[in-house]
Amino acid sequence: MASDTxxxxxxxxxxxxxxxxxxGVSIAAIASELDLTKQALLHHFGSKEKLYGEVLKRISxxxxxLESDSASQSNDPEIRxxxxxxxxxxxxxxxxxxxxxxxxxxxxxxxxxxxxxxxxLKPFLERLVDMIxxxxxxxxxxxxxxxxxxxxxxxxxxxxxxxxPTLTGIFGADAYSEIDQAFPTQLERLIDVAVAAGPKSTA
Amino acid sequence: MASDTxxxxxxxxxxxxxxxxxxGVSIAAIASELDLTKQALLHHFGSKEKLYGEVLKRISxxxxxLESDSASQSNDPEIRxxxxxxxxxxxxxxxxxxxxxxxxxxxxxxxxxxxxxxxxLKPFLERLVDMIxxxxxxxxxxxxxxxxxxxxxxxxxxxxxxxxPTLTGIFGADAYSEIDQAFPTQLERLIDVAVAAGPKSTA
DNA sequence: TTCAATACTTACCGTATGGTAGGTTGTCAA
DNA sequence: TTGACAACCTACCATACGGTAAGTATTGAA
Numbered sequence: 001m002a003s004d005t006x007x008x009x010x011x012x013x014x015x016x017x018x019x020x021x022x023x024g025v026s027i028a029a030i031a032s033e034l035d036l037t038k039q040a041l042l043h044h045f046g047s048k049e050k051l052y053g054e055v056l057k058r059i060s061x062x063x064x065x066l067e068s069d070s071a072s073q074s075n076d077p078e079i080r081x082x083x084x085x086x087x088x089x090x091x092x093x094x095x096x097x098x099x100x101x102x103x104x105x106x107x108x109x110x111x112x113x114x115x116x117x118x119x120x121l122k123p124f125l126e127r128l129v130d131m132i133x134x135x136x137x138x139x140x141x142x143x144x145x146x147x148x149x150x151x152x153x154x155x156x157x158x159x160x161x162x163x164x165p166t167l168t169g170i171f172g173a174d175a176y177s178e179i180d181q182a183f184p185t186q187l188e189r190l191i192d193v194a195v196a197a198g199p200k201s202t203a
Numbered sequence: 204m205a206s207d208t209x210x211x212x213x214x215x216x217x218x219x220x221x222x223x224x225x226x227g228v229s230i231a232a233i234a235s236e237l238d239l240t241k242q243a244l245l246h247h248f249g250s251k252e253k254l255y256g257e258v259l260k261r262i263s264x265x266x267x268x269l270e271s272d273s274a275s276q277s278n279d280p281e282i283r284x285x286x287x288x289x290x291x292x293x294x295x296x297x298x299x300x301x302x303x304x305x306x307x308x309x310x311x312x313x314x315x316x317x318x319x320x321x322x323x324l325k326p327f328l329e330r331l332v333d334m335i336x337x338x339x340x341x342x343x344x345x346x347x348x349x350x351x352x353x354x355x356x357x358x359x360x361x362x363x364x365x366x367x368p369t370l371t372g373i374f375g376a377d378a379y380s381e382i383d384q385a386f387p388t389q390l391e392r393l394i395d396v397a398v399a400a401g402p403k404s405t406a
Numbered sequence: 407t408t409c410a411a412t413a414c415t416t417a418c419c420g421t422a423t424g425g426t427a428g429g430t431t432g433t434c435a436a
Numbered sequence: 437t438t439g440a441c442a443a444c445c446t447a448c449c450a451t452a453c454g455g456t457a458a459g460t461a462t463t464g465a466a
Contacts, residue, residue, distance in 0.1 A: 020226075021311070023224060024225075024226045028422085028424090036445095039445065039446085047424080107224070109369055122373045145388075147382050148386045151366070154362065155359040155360070156358040156359045158358065158362060162309060163354070170328065181347070182345065186348060186351040189403065190355050193396040193399075208413080229452075230454070231453080241455090242414075243414055245454085246413065247413085
């Protein structure tokens, strides 16, 4: 099938880019993963940069659609936010690859400020702020304060998501699996107390 | 002076590696920043890999020494932990470059598990766990639980630290400076409630 | 004054990379 | 049966990379 190959290219590229970064992966390496030559890849995407852009675009779209999923869960804004935040922890079947790639983009796009990632992330972040401000306790919080609070939670989630290989390396597989078991509970507790604490103004 | 050039190489390499990653920087680019040729760099460090290792080594040493600084602040383990965590937010004069590089290392060293970074990070993380367990409320917490809690706070801090360029790009310089002002206060609040919440076992 | 070491330089090399040019093959509508 | 297009391929190229080899200039101790 035609678009099947395209999709496979996107899958492979997402994985490899997330593991090695843009400069760490050659288009030949991506193609050989599918037993094709790099020219097949160039035929479908035109250039390495364009392929990367399409991978990023697909990920951000999936993050947005993840949002609308959790929106239908409850009418209580607090529960909705919590559900969404927790769903960000290993959000897709593909594991942490999308999160890793977004983290790389966060690190890299200083030089490519005009690139896709920047704009794709914006609605996602603004939606998060909207969600916390919908909670009565946070209603009067300045937007900057709400953003700081939500970004801290986002960091708590994403930082851990990308750390698995390193933590396994440092502490060993057994200790890591214990940590991994403890993490979700502890995360829920953190989100609970952070949301309950409210903005500075209410303190 | 002899070691002056070496130190300048380390400074430049740290900055460039933190911005573009290992594969994104050529040794020629680093050298030309100091108006030297890449052979001057190779003369001092032998190879690109070794230079990178030395940069990483220097950073981790600085992080460790940051720890002993805050240790002298107070005898109350809770205050000591809080002081240390807050000091991790933009820890050095060089800005977020060290944090960025460590984050990259976190992303990259899956393939270089034997590399320096892995081992350097270990004492730092274990010290953090020791610090939280020294707090009475956390004394009986399983180590994995304590680690999860501390790692979430670490993520909240570091994730934000590396996001400045992207957030400025998305929201503009004015909005970002508002966020940047709100962040430390909100961070203190988060640390406070997270530490106060204690481990699951106490809930 | 000599010698050796340090701190560089130019010249060069093999390899890998992204991308171009120009095929070949299969499919499917007219 | 033809013609066009998609989906690849091989061959090739210019560039950039990390690293080696072999110098040169400076300095400071014997």
